[in-house]
Amino acid sequence: MKEQILIVEDQFVEADYVRLLLEQAGYGITGMARSVDQALELIKEKKPDFVLLDIFLKGKQTGIDLAKVLATDNIPFVFLSANSNEEVLNAAKQTHPYGFLVKPFREKDLLVALEIARYRHAHSMDARYHKETELRKLLKSIVTDAGTWPEKLLRIATALQSFIPFDFLAVGFDNIKDPFFKGRCFLRTGFDEYQEMGLQELATVTGMSGDALMALQAPDAVAEVAAIYKEAAFENICRQPSLRKLFADSFQLRSHLEMPMRMMDRKPFSFCLFSRRPDAYTTEQLELFERIQFSLMQTIEHLLQQEMSEAGKLLQQETKTRFDGIVGKSHLLLNVFDYISQVAPSDTSVLILGESGTGKEKIADCIHNLSARKGKPFVKLNCAALPATLIESELFGHEKGAFTGALEKRIGKFERADKGTLFLDEVGEMPVELQVKLLRVLQEKEIERVGGRDTIKVDVRIIAATNKNLEKEVADGRFRLDLYYRLNVFPITLPPLRDRREDIPALGYHFMNHYSHKAGKKLSGISDNVLRKMMAYNWPGNIRELEHLIERSVLLSKGPVIEEILLPTVTKKQGTEDAQDAAMKTIVENEKDYIISVLKKCNGRIWGPGAAAEILNINPSTLKSKMKKLGIKKEYME
Template sequence: MLLDLGNDITKVRDKNDLIVLFSDRIKSLMHFTHTIVTLIDRKDETYKPFLLDHRASAIKDHPEYDDMVKACFPLDEPFIQSVLAAGGPVDFFLADIVDAPQSPAFLRVNFEKGIRHVLMTTLRTGNQPIGFIHIYTDQEGGFSQEFKDIVQRITPQLSSAVSNIIKNEEILQKENEKSFLLDFSNDMTAVRSREDLAVVVKKALRKLNPEGGYVIRKINEDGVTMSAYLYDTGASAFDPALLERVLSEKYPINDGLQNRILDSYIPLLFNVGRELLRGYNLSYLDLWENMGFKTMVGIALRNGNANIGLLWLSIDEINIPILQGICSQIAIAMGNIMANEDILRRQAEQQLMLTFSNDITGVKSKSDLDHVVSNVLQGLFQTRIAVMYLLAEDQVTLRPYLFDRQFFQETEVAEHEEFYALNINEQHIKLVFESNQPILMDIDENLEAKCLKLSIQREQRGINTVYASALRLGEQNLGMVWMLGQQISGPLLQGICAQISTAVSNVLAHEQILRLKKELEDENDYLKQQLNNDFEEIVGGGEAMQQVYRLISLVAEINSTVLLLGETGTGKELIAKAVHNASSRKEKLMIKVNCAAMPASLIESELFGHERGAFTGAVERRIGKFELANNSTLFLDEVGEMPLETQVKLLRVLQEKEMERVGGKTTIKLNVRIIAATNRDLEAEVKAGRFRSDLYYRLNVFPIKLPPLRDRREDIESLAGFFLSKFSKSIGKKTVKLSANALRQLQAYLWPGNVRELEHLIERSVILATGPMITEFFLPHATRATTDDPMRPSDLPLEEVERMHIIQVLRRCGGKISGIGGAADILGIPGNTLHSKMRKLGISKADYYAH
């Protein structure tokens, strides 16, 4: 039997077949349940299962069976030491030893499954123990001496067989390692990019540990931190937020773990829980604990003698040759990939800079500048200008010009312009202007507040530093730019800022040209509009007009505000021109605004101008009439029609001598003389709440009341002659004259429309005239004063109103009562009736000749 067993053992190839063969042969001699072989690991001073008879095992259904076959047991405990000390097989009664101190757990498990005895003997190669044979039985009698002798005799053969199996496994392991590394090497030959490398590494490491994960970190350009390069979470569950934070974080090389790996030429094994207990406050340890990784292997990645990164791998046992072979090729591939990436990056940078140089030359506006600069900064550094400041005219204040609209609205910056302004005397501003290179600054609370709330962007992007660079044109400082970023190249940024400076100078010059051009066009258009209107000299030399002339001469040379009062058509605009032309401002154009000719929603923009985007339809900046009239005269016609909300702003301009455009925040100083005109009774408007009293008192500095035409009959003839000559020439006729009868008609008419009505009547009559003389006018039968005359009393008794009206008509008719052009003809009543009314009302010649 022993000879047959020896022959069969020599044919065994699978190690577990050996124990099955052994059990089957021996069971013909003695009853037992199952047998196993354990091997000694001298490195750890432990022994662990090696050959198992799973088919016959009495404990295979025990809950702890799977743990038992993977466990390692210490060699220094009393039970196994007694086996080593024995010269041959030793029989143990489990009931006697199962509860002994340091008794191995597999004895208790076997005892719980009904095993009563175990026969143990040591396997040796030469004099060196290599393992143990365990034979178990469920019989109370134990093992006979004859059986022990047989086991003693076959132990050398089993020792040789086990030794051969170990050697064959070592050979097979080395062959598998070579095959593994050869396959890995073949796969690596096709790697050209980081994505290719990720696929190959994942495939290889999954073979070593199918459930585990890994991360490859590379050393950053700063030489003191490391960042994730490739990773795989394996089959582990994890917190996505924690994973994202760990992957995006930069870790110092000298964190207590990574520096140890980079200094070692062999892989190092770390227990995650133990490192946490030792006080390493590292987020990646927290992540690994969260993922359930108990042990991690770290191995340096070297390209030649230079460290380029490291590999962290979740695995329980270290196979040094395989890991070193894998990492060697990973390091070479990473070096090649990063070198290729650097070449491609430099080529892309050169292309971007070339495109930028071409595009920047065509920049004409602020929006063009923003677009071109944003493109190059995003392409090169994955960032934008956080804020660009330009020096104000005082050469001391820096004001925001461009800023990142991901976080800030233009209206917000405009409303808090003074808060966001900088001063060149601030310490960090001096540093920027004094440096010839872009400088890197830490973002503190002061810097956050001044640089457009960089704290918001820092929280969003996880950046604690900001790059600042001066903008210069030659030796002249234009401003500076602030940028957030972690991979900004100083030399590249310096070159970009040099071109930005030139572009900014061009944009500012272009904006100035456009602004001046717009102002010139506005003034030119207004001048053309004024020149298109025929200038009319003031006609009339009667006593009423002489009083007006005297007032004009008194006020013209000073800059006092003038308020022109009078009915519609009395020539208020002509008087305003006369005041302006007689003043020291006559060299500049008088600007006119008709406050009644435009909607209330537009009058504010007309007066004060507006900024682009101030309201719907405001597609460009517009200069208002106040700015056009600076150092000149502004004529506000029909000022009584101005809306109350506009009156408030007008009052502020009159008081403060300054204004702001609609939608603007810049205060504009003014030197404007105001001449206002109205046909309304402003005092009555103030009482009615339709006109502000404070504005009225501001305007009513020097009032001039223009007489209606019905109160200046002596000027009708000269006015008619002026209009006859004017319109005769305009239509190509010889000058048309008036007959005496026609002149009497004009003098007898009440003229509710005043001079304007006379002008239009003459123009119409000249056009209709068929001969050289106009003999008769077709006048409206207006027998009473116009209802819109604000100067006429409205609260007198009817009889008194009638008396006053008859006296006024008699005065206009020069006391003539009857006949054509007489008072009775104008009043539309017979002459006798008029005489009766005059007696009844007590009207005498003294009343109508007293004037």
């Protein structure tokens, strides 16, 4: 039975035309509405499987207002609109539609849009079910694993990390005055690497006594329901001295997801997740926790019972997921690892976004190697490296004599990647006419060779990458919106190297070891002067630029240590020092200059919204201490 569809369109002629097209294609029609109110009434009478929705309707409310209601009720919808400018596209995108058709459209465009919407909706439902099932399995397995109470709590934390990421986790800190207090904290320091802290370790790290920590618990009322705190809400809960405020100040945290539970003895036992990102937590994650809350509570109950009777069990090492060739431990890179762990086991299409040189191909390799298709073909095509006339032949292959120069039959990338993965690098460079053919292949899962007549079934997972803003390309008419939606099922954005500077030394040593071994040299290190220059440089070419400069430095080095790196010169700006001069400063001098520049922009304000402490992402009292230590003039102080 075909899906039942509601048409929301204020122009009767257009609505009736769409109705006829859909009925001819075998779809059922639940009704036609001209306004939001009328649509809501029809939905009450009979819930549709899909909604075709015009943006501009009769009445005060628009299709975007109705889309928000549909998203809440989990009813998939596709926008229909004669307006395709960037402003309308951005407003519509915020409602997370399953497709977007620009009027006028052909019958085929409408039917393809519905097929894509069906695919995306089915994927989202399957993904949610898969998440919950996998998490429940993980929680259940932890009960029977060997290990101590802190070790098993860490496994729960690791299991949660792939679904609800965090930088800091406080478990069971509801009653630290209890003599049988079992709470633990976990500070993330790397992928699958955590610093575990009990009450004593937390006191050492924060510089507070155990009694002082206990005194901080009183202001934190015991929560009854799961909640998200971010932006103003997070600032509000951190105004008064409390454990939350202590965690936030000590570990530079900016958002919080609280997951309270009640044990069999009615004692509270919360999972408090914190992130350094202000927008880390979503209602989808909150709902996921609420659905797995009972399984989590059962696991904790079992572990507490085991702790009472089976303390001292031997540690059982867990296998860690490895990301070979990807170097770094910055929180931005760890977020990318979380996304890879989440999407790799499925066959979901992945779109990797990021500037040139950020390592998009490495991420694609990683996703393939961690998937069930590992061992099957992994085929790559750079869409920017071939002329437009050759890409079609490269993708789909050609028959002998299909065009001038086709002297023999050629197997295309899709056929070579059958049962495996196809990586489309720089997909934003693909010609529009070829985008149509690619969309058809993704939809039908079959290809036709150039010059051929037979269709060939293929089973291929697609990973695409681009350094372009595809939404802008869509708005400017250079990239098809329906193909964008098909590829953008699971986007992963890679941070530029300048945003993860803490990874620069590790990357430098990684490339030094690789190229010194390749060149037959015995290098043991990189000088402090070179490291300072590397940290001060902005790296417009990202990791690729760093790799090439280290390779050159290895070849030019005359001793066991890299003493010089030839960074590109930067044009000197008025009122600033040359980039190389800045690189020669000490870390302390650079820190002082940076703090002064921020203070000047804030007119000397340290406290409050938009003030220096907020921009620097440190506690105001910490900033004042740094200013005194660095000898920053008093006129910058409040």
